[in-house]
Amino acid sequence: MISIDLIGIGTGNPDHLTRAAEKAMNMADMILLPRKGDAKSDLVDLRRAICAQLLTRDVKIVEFNMPRRTDRSDYVGAVRDWHDAIAGLWMEQIALHLPNGGRLALLVWGDPSLYDSSLRIAARLPGATVRVIPGITSIQALTAAHGICLNDLAQPVLVTTGRRLGQQGWPACADTLVVMLDGHCAFQTLLPEDFDIWWGAYLGLPQERLIHGPLAIKGDEIISCRAELRRQHGWIMDIYLLRRRGPG
The missing domain is CATH 3.30.950.10 (Tetrapyrrole methylase, C-terminal domain)
Incomplete structure (x- = not known):
């Protein structure tokens, strides 16, 4: 059984995280950090900094390369295919690092329930339970x-x-x-x-x-x-x- 915590991290400032977010990070068995290419290295660096500052126990941190969304006229179809690809990468990392189940955490910009697709992606993982820890929105x-x-x-x-x-x-x-x-x-x-x-x-x-x-x-x-x-x-x-x- 996999439990997924989608943790709102505001705009990337560690001071924006709630105490509930900090607690959820420290309850995780693994935190997934997406990499979006060299041009956006600051984005993963901010997540790394949040982990370094707020984790008080040894939590496995795993990074993965985010797929690119195709630019085509069928915008909704392109986004759905992109979400499928991301869900597949999440499942790969879960199978590799949490084969017996556990708690996975993802650090989501802003609030996971406002203009973010993490909830839609998590819904593609069969049998997973999902919890949202709200964050400061942009x-x-x-x-x-x-x-x-x-x-x-x-x-x-x-x-x-x-x-x-x-x-x-x-x-x-x-x-x-x-x-x-x-x-x-x-x-x-x-x-x-x-x-x-x-x-x-x-x-x-x-x-x-x-x-x-x-x-x-x-x-x-x-x-x-x-x-x-x-x-x-x-x-x-x-x-x-x-x-x-x-x-x-």
């Missing part, structure tokens, strides 16, 4: 860093992706939009004069960067800053909040 980290409320008084908020914003435009049902997983700055498809933006990258980490203001003024600055940060570090994790501008 949405919480963004609004806290800027010192703003998520919503305007009595107004709705919609959380979406850059892909959907770019394809479908601003949704009529929202006053405020939180945009995640946007590799192409989809806010460029909007009329900039109508919106304010609060943007953040590497939230909670030493290299954190924040920009906010009218989209018409700050949009180009964000695009330039994002490109430079990605060039420097080889990877970037960012998120932003857009809000319609009021009269005047």
Whole structure:
């Protein structure tokens, strides 16, 4: 019997982990750390640092190479195939290192239940029981860093992706939009004069960067800053909040 703990680690800062997360890490028989290539070595380094700082007992730490998702027009199909491949790698490591069962832990950016597929991948493992240890989300980290409320008084908020914003435009049902997983700055498809933006990258980490203001003024600055940060570090994790501008 395999038990899987999906542990939310916030934005990679060890201070973002809850006491429940720290306890779950120390209860594990094995922690799996994904490697995403040399360009994103910082990502596995952050997980290694969390383990080094918070583990108080000898826990087996195993690293594996994450497969790449194919870029094809059938987006949903490509993602499902990618998840199948990742689940297969998890099962390989379990068979190799936990042949008699045990507790497996994975350190998940943000919260495993918000815009993350670890739960979907874990569901592919036959007979496994899954537990989620929630973490700080990038949405919480963004609004806290800027010192703003998520919503305007009595107004709705919609959380979406850059892909959907770019394809479908601003949704009529929202006053405020939180945009995640946007590799192409989809806010460029909007009329900039109508919106304010609060943007953040590497939230909670030493290299954190924040920009906010009218989209018409700050949009180009964000695009330039994002490109430079990605060039420097080889990877970037960012998120932003857009809000319609009021009269005047």
